Structure formats: C-alpha cells, structure tokens
Amino acid sequence: xxxKIVAGNWKMNKTLEEANxxxxxxxxMVADEVKSDAKIIFCVxxxxxxxxxxxxxxxxxxxxxxxxxxxxxxxAYTGEVSAAMLKSVGIPYVILGHSERxxxxxxxxxxxxxxxxxxxxxxxxxIFCCGEPLEVRESNGHETLVKKQVEESLFHLxxxxxxxxxxxxxxxxxxxxxxxxxxxxxxxxxxxIRKHLAAKYGQSVxxxxxxxxGGSVNAANAKELFACPDVDGGLxxxxxxxxxxxxxxxxxx
Ligand code: PEP
Numbered sequence: 153x154x155x156k157i158v159a160g161n162w163k164m165n166k167t168l169e170e171a172n173x174x175x176x177x178x179x180x181m182v183a184d185e186v187k188s189d190a191k192i193i194f195c196v197x198x199x200x201x202x203x204x205x206x207x208x209x210x211x212x213x214x215x216x217x218x219x220x221x222x223x224x225x226x227x228a229y230t231g232e233v234s235a236a237m238l239k240s241v242g243i244p245y246v247i248l249g250h251s252e253r254x255x256x257x258x259x260x261x262x263x264x265x266x267x268x269x270x271x272x273x274x275x276x277x278x279i280f281c282c283g284e285p286l287e288v289r290e291s292n293g294h295e296t297l298v299k300k301q302v303e304e305s306l307f308h309l310x311x312x313x314x315x316x317x318x319x320x321x322x323x324x325x326x327x328x329x330x331x332x333x334x335x336x337x338x339x340x341x342x343x344x345i346r347k348h349l350a351a352k353y354g355q356s357v358x359x360x361x362x363x364x365x366g367g368s369v370n371a372a373n374a375k376e377l378f379a380c381p382d383v384d385g386g387l388x389x390x391x392x393x394x395x396x397x398x399x400x401x402x403x404x405x
Contacts, residue, residue, distance in 0.1 A: 156405045157385040159193035160392025177395035190405035217245030223266035235274040249281045261304025279318045286325035320387040326367025338365045342382035374404030
C-alpha cells in the first residue's frame with residue numbers, strides 16, 4: 153500500500169513565533185481529531201527547521217521537510233544549504249523543483265536531477281514537483297511536458313532509488329490561484345505519471361510511489377481529490393498556513 157501524505161509548504165511565510173503557534177495548534181488538532189494514518193509533513197523555511205523539529209519532539213505523526221537544497225556537496229556557495237547539512241540536523245524530507253523555484257530561480261530538469269541525486273545520497277526523501285503552466289494545458293501539451301519533467305530529473309535513477317521519491321503533481325495554473333484542478337483532471341494526470349513510471353520501472357515499482365496533488369487544495373476540496381485512486385495525498389501551500397483549514401485537509405486523506 154502506498155503511503156498517504158499531506159505535506160504543507162509554508163514557503164516564505166511566518167515569523168518564528170507565528171510558526172510555533174501554528175505548529176502547536178495543528179499538532180493539538182491532529183492528536184484530538186485525525187484518525188487517518190497519513191504522514192504529515194511541515195516543509196518550513198530553513199531557520200525554522202530545528203526549532204519546529206524540536207517543538208514537535210517525539211510527535212511521530214508530523215515530520216519536517218526543507219523546501220530546497222543545493223546541488224553541490226559543500227564549499228563556496230554563499231547563501232546555499234546542502235543536503236548533508238539537512239541530514240545532519242535530522243531533516244528527512246526536501247521539496248525539489250517547486251514551480252516557484254523553476255520560475256524565479258531558473259531551476260531546470262538537469263539541475264534538478266543533480267539535486268535529486270545529492271538528496272538521495274544523503275538519505276533525504278525528495279518531494280519532486282512537476283506540473284504544467286496554463287498555456288501548456290490550454291494547448292493540450294500537459295501530458296507530454298510532465299512526462300518530460302519526470303524523465304529529465306528522475307529516469308536516470310535505478311528502481312531502488314526511484315522508490316524513495318515522492319512525486320507532487322502541481323499544475324502551475326492551480327498554485328496559489330484558488331483554481332483547483334478537478335478531481336478528474338488530477339486523477340488523469342496522476343495516472344499518466346504512474347503509467348510512465350510503470351513503463352520504465354515496472355508496475356510494482358510504479359504502484360509503490362506516492363504521487364501527491366498540489367494546487368489550491370483546501371478543506372472543501374481535499375477529500376474528493378484524495379479519494380482518486382492515483383492521488384496519494386497533497387502538497388498544500390496557502391491552506392497549510394491556517395491550523396483549522398490544514399487539519400481539515402489532513403482529515404481528507
Ligand atoms: C504549493 O505551493 O505547492 C501549492 C500547491 O500552493 P497552494 O496550495 O497555495 O496552491
């Protein structure tokens with residue numbers, strides 16, 4: 153059985169005090185109200201990785217992730233954070249290839265392949281993001297583009313390595329826009345991605361990989377999206393910043 157995962161992407165939001173409050177509110181609501189055994193991940197800004205990890209302590213239901221790491225091992229890369237550093241402070245997950253990093257920081261498939269490799273080398277689980285911009289969806293090129301994104305950054309991995317990846321399909325036109333893909337659109341793309349994985353690695357490997365949907369997931373639409381057979385949870389931006397809203401999203405998994 154694939155693991156259901158609900159990951160919150162806090163992006164560049166919150167002061168530490170606000171982050172502490174959000175964390176304690178969600179942890180409390182999850183303990184009291186959430187019955188599912190979905191894995192919950194808070195992908196927080198770098199300065200909050202350790203404070204929030206320490207705040208959660210032995211809470212086994214909520215893990216911490218970073219939102220990026222360098223493609224380099226170490227050295228003169230001012231301002232960067234390495235996979236080895238994340239590992240050394242006990243961070244298990246890292247988002248790679250978010251569309252905002254592709255768009256604003258020029259990250260492309262080749263670079264992301266390097267980031268995937270170095271994250272895996274240091275024992276981190278990459279949450280690898282893919283997804284098409286609006287004009288590509290409108291010209292019906294979304295399947296081709298997303299398959300290419302997956303190929304470029306992941307298909308050099310062997311079967312054992314790809315099984316360690318979590319994929320997040322995030323149509324760019326749905327991120328932060330309030331415009332969610334329909335459950336059918338999400339299911340269709342997730343099935344395309346899984347079929348592509350199966351063609352390369354075999355069905356059982358493809359069936360073991362969690363594919364999350366991201367793009368304006370909220371309390372009202374999470375349940376329907378997460379009920380799709382190939383949707384194994386979500387990567388959630390805006391709604392992860394509000395404790396009640398995020399808890400309701402988690403309940404949908
Ligand atoms: C995201 O940032 O990955 C995301 C899906 O954002 P939102 O939920 O706000 O659309």
